[in-house]
Each structure stands twice: as structure tokens, then as C-alpha cells.
Amino acid sequence: MDARKLSMTLWVINLASIAGCTVSYVYLSYYLYNATGNVLLADAVLVAPMLVPILLYVAIKKVAASGSPRPIFALANAASLICAVGIFLLLPRFPMIAIAGALTIGFLDALQRVTRIVAIKRFFSGEDVKFAVPMTLTAQFIAGGLAGIMLAYFKGQTTPMIILSAVAVLFAVAGLVSLLLPDSQAIEDKESPDAPTLLKSNNLANLLKNNPLLKSYLMASIVFVSVFQGFFNISRVTLPAHQLGLNDEYVGYLQILSSLGALIGAVAFYFYNKTGRTFSATAVRLVSIASLAALCAASSGYNVASSYTAYFAYMFMWELMFFNYEANVVNACSSADMAHVATYQYAASYFGIISVTLAGGLLTQYLGLLQTALILSALYLCYMLREAYSSNSQHASSLVKD
CATH class of the missing domain: 1.20.1250.20 (MFS general substrate transporter like domains)
Incomplete structure (x- = not known):
């Protein structure tokens, strides 16, 4: 797979996965606030994903370094889909599960964010890295806008099941497209001249x-x-x-x-x-x-x-x-x-x-x-x-x- 196709594949994975995570965070926070009227609890849902990389630093590092990015992306998105189904089905009965949901999806999101950088390094040569980084990571800005449009469109009439449907499609797309990535083990390791062996x-x-x-x-x-x-x-x-x-x-x-x-x-x-x-x-x-x-x-x-x-x-x-x-x-x-x-x-x-x-x-x-x-x-x-x-x-x- 050439550099352009690799960039596009990673871009689609990022777009779908980040959009799914962002929609989940924002809606879970919104739902918990409506259910409890507590601003701090709603804010806790949004802060939780940021705490995960700090609290689970060692676990994320070990998993991201354990193998090829392809299975990590595929399994992380499959796990996100399964978690989303459980969380959104239980949300009407147990609104507080929103915090647990943000932490769980946050872990899988953080794992993928690290794996994206690992993938760029493994899949692209030193010269291509400076082109791959912006083109691959621009997906996160579009994903944020896509999440905002989705939530605005459904505003006032949305339900956990509607959000679950959208999130499930996004995670499924990210997981399936991940399977198109090559096995990094088979790719020649081309280090930058500025990257000495450590x-x-x-x-x-x-x-x-x-x-x-x-x-x-x-x-x-x-x-x-x-x-x-x-x-x-x-x-x-x-x-x-x-x-x-x-x-x-x-x-x-x-x-x-x-x-x-x-x-x-x-x-x-x-x-x-x-x-x-x-x-x-x-x-x-x-x-x-x-x-x-x-x-x-x-x-x-x-x-x-x-x-x-x-x-x-x-x-x-x-x-x-x-x-x-x-x-x-x-x-x-x-x-x-x-x-x-x-x-x-x-x-x-x-x-x-x-x-x-x-x-x-x-x-x-x-x-x-x-x-x-x-x-x-x-x-x-x-x-x-x-x-x-x-x-x-x-x-x-x-x-x-x-």
C-alpha cells in the first residue's frame, strides 16, 4: 500500500473513531446533567477521558507497543462498539453509568490516539512523516465538527438509542477499515537520520x-x-x-x-x-x-x-x-x-x-x-x-x- 492510500486509510479510521468517541462523551455528559441537574457530574464525564492516559499510562504503553497497529485498531473499535451498546442500553435506568462509560471508552480512545502515532512512525519513512502527521490527524477536527452537527441535528428529540445507532455505525466503520491496514511487521523499518538507536x-x-x-x-x-x-x-x-x-x-x-x-x-x-x-x-x-x-x-x-x-x-x-x-x-x-x-x-x-x-x-x-x-x-x-x-x-x- 502506497503512502497516499495509507494516509487515507488512517484518516478514515481516525475520523470514524474520534467522531464516535466525541459523540459519546458529549451525549453522556448532556444526559447525566438532564437526569441529575448536577453540573459537576456532567463535567466529570468530559474530564474522565483526559484522566485515563494519566492513570493508565503503563497499560496503554504496553498495549500500544505489543504488536501491529492493525489488530489494535480493529479490537479497540470492536470493544468500543460493545461498550457503547451496554452503556446506552443501561443509561435510562442507571444514568450514573455515564461516568463509567466515559472512562471505558476514554481508555480505548487513548489507546488509539497513541497507536495512531505509532502507526505513522511504522508505516511512513522519515521524509513522509511530516506530510503524514497533518493529513492523518486533521480527521480529529472534522470529527469534532461532525459530532457537533449530529448532536445539533438531533437536539431536543434525541434518545440513547438514536445516539447508539450513530455511534455503532462509526465504530463499526473504523474497525472494518482498520483491517485494510498492512501488517507493520512486514514493512521495512526506515528510521529518520535524526532518530538514533536508543x-x-x-x-x-x-x-x-x-x-x-x-x-x-x-x-x-x-x-x-x-x-x-x-x-x-x-x-x-x-x-x-x-x-x-x-x-x-x-x-x-x-x-x-x-x-x-x-x-x-x-x-x-x-x-x-x-x-x-x-x-x-x-x-x-x-x-x-x-x-x-x-x-x-x-x-x-x-x-x-x-x-x-x-x-x-x-x-x-x-x-x-x-x-x-x-x-x-x-x-x-x-x-x-x-x-x-x-x-x-x-x-x-x-x-x-x-x-x-x-x-x-x-x-x-x-x-x-x-x-x-x-x-x-x-x-x-x-x-x-x-x-x-x-x-x-x-x-x-x-x-x-x-
Whole structure:
């Protein structure tokens, strides 16, 4: 199977699987809130999938590294389908099962997210990785929009059985298409020149010590995602509803605008890499600073047009840099260690996102959204300055040795 067909196959699997998971999370949260009237319980359903990679880090790592991505995708989607049937059938009698359902599907979702990165590394050569990452992972943005459209279409007349029907079809499609993937064992392992053979150790510290380039990319990715995704979680409802005083309709518009900005950012990254160029460290810092400026401009709440335009720019640049970091991590890591590294990346990133979301929520409550944006921007700028100083110091040291 050539690279284009592989990308399309992975794209369809991602689209169907992520859409099924997203619809499940949102509907279970919505159903539990209607059944109990408890906002915290409803929020717990949405937070549960983010906790799974942290709590079950070891299990996810072992399963993702245990064999070929093909059977993992197929079995995970089959298990998701079986779990969804049980959960949605029991939901009317036991609404609290929504939390258990979010945790169970969340585990299978997290396993597939790690396996996607492993699959990209195993199926694509070093040069193809930077093209495969954005094209394969764009499915998650479309899946989020698809989930929103489905829920909006059925709004007010939906039942657990209607949602189950939609979710079952999505998981079934993902599972069946997974069978079209080749066996990774039969594919020649083509490592990037930047991915030296690492010590075969389960100790992540030793692994990163022997690959400083991977360590640099990985840590930068985790910090970046924690801050930018964390602010997105804080602002996607607070900006329209609180800062601008708009109704629910504009919350939906911001979601659409966010997905559009993210999707265009991913496509822009793909075509930029097609030219053979890459982002320099200086370019990455400049784009990150511009994204922070857009973040603060959006949070000022001057008017709808300016805030939403700035938010679109923030999302576009954020996703552009996200895919750059993701491609660098995949390219710098060996296939043998990809599952370990990807699992740690997701666990650490989710921990950071949750931390920033909670801390930012408190700051927004007491100081305001703009002040929160300024504080987060200042902290990230300090981090970038420290990294730039460290990089320059290491470069100067290497010149002295030479």
C-alpha cells in the first residue's frame, strides 16, 4: 500500500473513531446533567477521558507497543462498539453509568490516539512523516465538527438509542477499515537520520538522555500544548458567553471558527512542508509570539468581529505549531520507542492541560479572561526565553569544544 492510500486509510479510521468517541462523551455528559441537574457530574464525564492516559499510562504503553497497529485498531473499535451498546442500553435506568462509560471508552480512545502515532512512525519513512502527521490527524477536527452537527441535528428529540445507532455505525466503520491496514511487521523499518538507536530500556529518563534532540522536541511539545490547549478550554465558552455577553448561538459559532482555523492550519503545514522547507527555531518562536498576541487580542472583548477574527488567527497559528512539534517528535524517535514516547506525551500533555484549565478557570473567575491570557502569555514567553538561552549556551559550548 502506497503512502497516499495509507494516509487515507488512517484518516478514515481516525475520523470514524474520534467522531464516535466525541459523540459519546458529549451525549453522556448532556444526559447525566438532564437526569441529575448536577453540573459537576456532567463535567466529570468530559474530564474522565483526559484522566485515563494519566492513570493508565503503563497499560496503554504496553498495549500500544505489543504488536501491529492493525489488530489494535480493529479490537479497540470492536470493544468500543460493545461498550457503547451496554452503556446506552443501561443509561435510562442507571444514568450514573455515564461516568463509567466515559472512562471505558476514554481508555480505548487513548489507546488509539497513541497507536495512531505509532502507526505513522511504522508505516511512513522519515521524509513522509511530516506530510503524514497533518493529513492523518486533521480527521480529529472534522470529527469534532461532525459530532457537533449530529448532536445539533438531533437536539431536543434525541434518545440513547438514536445516539447508539450513530455511534455503532462509526465504530463499526473504523474497525472494518482498520483491517485494510498492512501488517507493520512486514514493512521495512526506515528510521529518520535524526532518530538514533536508543538503549532498549523501559526507563524514559534513560531513553531521553540518549536522545537529547527528542527530549527537546518532546518537552517543548508538552509545554506548548498544555498552555495553548488549556487556554482554549478556558475561553471557548467564557469568551462569547462571559466576556462578550453573547448567547449560546455565538458559542457554537466560535466552535465552528475554531475548528476551521485548526483545519486550515493543518493543511497549511502540509503544503508548507511539501515545498521542502521547515520552520527554524526563530520562526517557531515568532509564530508562537504572534499566536499569544492574537490570544490576548481575542480576550480583550472589544467587539465580536475583532475578538472572533483574533481567535481564528490564534487557532490557525496554534495548530500550525502543534503539527510542527508533533512531526518533530515522531521524526526524532525510533519506531521501537514510539509507543513509550507517545503514551508519555499524551499523559503529560493531558496533565498539563487539566492543570492550566483549572488554574486558568480560577484566574478568570477572579481576575478576568484578558488578565488570564496575559498571565499565561507572560509565563510562556519566559519559558521560550529560557529555552532560547539554553540553546544558545549549548551552541556556544559546542563551538568552544570544536
